[in-house]
Amino acid sequence: MAEAPFDSDIRRAASQQFADRRDAGRRLADHLRDVRVADPVIVALPRGGVPVATEIAEALGARLEVLVVRKLGAPGNPEYGVGALAEDGTRVIDPEAAAVLGIRNGELDAITAHERDELRRRVHVYRGDRPLPDMHGRTVVIVDDGAATGLTDVAAIHAIRRQEPRWVILALPVCSAEALELLRGEADQVVCLRAPRPFYGVGQWYRDFRQVSDREVIDALGKPARAAA
Numbered sequence: 001m002a003e004a005p006f007d008s009d010i011r012r013a014a015s016q017q018f019a020d021r022r023d024a025g026r027r028l029a030d031h032l033r034d035v036r037v038a039d040p041v042i043v044a045l046p047r048g049g050v051p052v053a054t055e056i057a058e059a060l061g062a063r064l065e066v067l068v069v070r071k072l073g074a075p076g077n078p079e080y081g082v083g084a085l086a087e088d089g090t091r092v093i094d095p096e097a098a099a100v101l102g103i104r105n106g107e108l109d110a111i112t113a114h115e116r117d118e119l120r121r122r123v124h125v126y127r128g129d130r131p132l133p134d135m136h137g138r139t140v141v142i143v144d145d146g147a148a149t150g151l152t153d154v155a156a157i158h159a160i161r162r163q164e165p166r167w168v169i170l171a172l173p174v175c176s177a178e179a180l181e182l183l184r185g186e187a188d189q190v191v192c193l194r195a196p197r198p199f200y201g202v203g204q205w206y207r208d209f210r211q212v213s214d215r216e217v218i219d220a221l222g223k224p225a226r227a228a229a
Contacts, residue, residue, distance in 0.1 A: 016194060020208040021048065021145050024173035024193070025055025028143070031191050032056060032171060037139040040169075043067050045144045045156055046126065047212035052173060053143035054220045064221060065132060067142070067159060068122045069152045070115040072108070074101050081148070084155035085112055087119050088162065092155040125214050126221065135163040142187070143171045146202030150179030157186045174205040 018024040039062075044053030046066045057064040072083035072093070082103060083093035091112060098108065142156050153170055160168055170187040174194040183190050194205060203209040 016196065017205055017207050018173055020206060021051035021173075021212070022055050024145065024206070025052035025143075026059070027193060028052065028171050028173060028191065029056045029059035031193070032060065032141065032169075035169065035189070035191070037141070037167070037169070040139045040141050041065060041133060041135055043140055043142050043156070043160065045069050045142065045152060046122065046217050047214070048145035049143045050212060050217045050220050052145050052171075056141065056143060056171065062141075063133065066126050066217065066221065067132065067156050068119050068126065069156050069159075070119050071152055072111050072115060075103065075107055075111070081151050083108070083112075084152040085115050085119060086155040086159035087123050088159045090155050090159040090162070092151055092158065094149070094151060122214070126217055132163075135160060135165045137164070137166050139167045139169065140165045141169045141171055145173060146205065147172055147175035147179040147183065148199070148202055150175065150182045153179075153183055154186050157183075174202060 018027070040060060042053050042057040042060070042062045042064045044050045044064060044066050046068060050066065053064055068087040070085050071081045072085055074080040074082050082097040082101065083091060085091050093108065140160050142153065142160060144153055147153050157168060157170065167188050169189045169191060170183055172190070172192045174196070175183070175192050176199040177195050177197055180190065180192055180195045196205070
């Protein structure tokens, strides 16, 4: 009896899964070693990107930082991203998605204001009054645990660009093929280990995709700095 295509896709997806975010980070670090970047800054997108980035920072002996970015979800369906907001105020909107859903500018502004409050809370919890390091002329590696639409990563790239880095690398364990195409036009280099079709969603490519807590982020921030020192 022939195997159903959908069942075959599920089995293939399971065989390509990462054990967890740290496993994904170690695999990414192996690829980034070949890039031979000098004195990079590793910038994680919390919370999920932090365990991935921790492994990369430790492997490269680099400083780990966080850049807080929030997805802007559609009204009534917050999981459906129509844009993203970075901690410096950089906002990215998917005009097609907003148009299809009939989202007005006033609704987008209300969503943005709500997420801005959470951005400020997280920045205060993770960094206190400490600003981001100077990235002018540096190689910056932005790390996330995956990308479905790529909008949060685009917002992060735009925010980092404001600091005039020498080179921007985006490192992802997994992303959709559509997001990969978008992100290759935004970063100077994209290192992505998986761009499967069909995609299913970021969490489907991890056996352990439990939520990362604020405490885990805070604890992680000091470790790579000590390793680099």
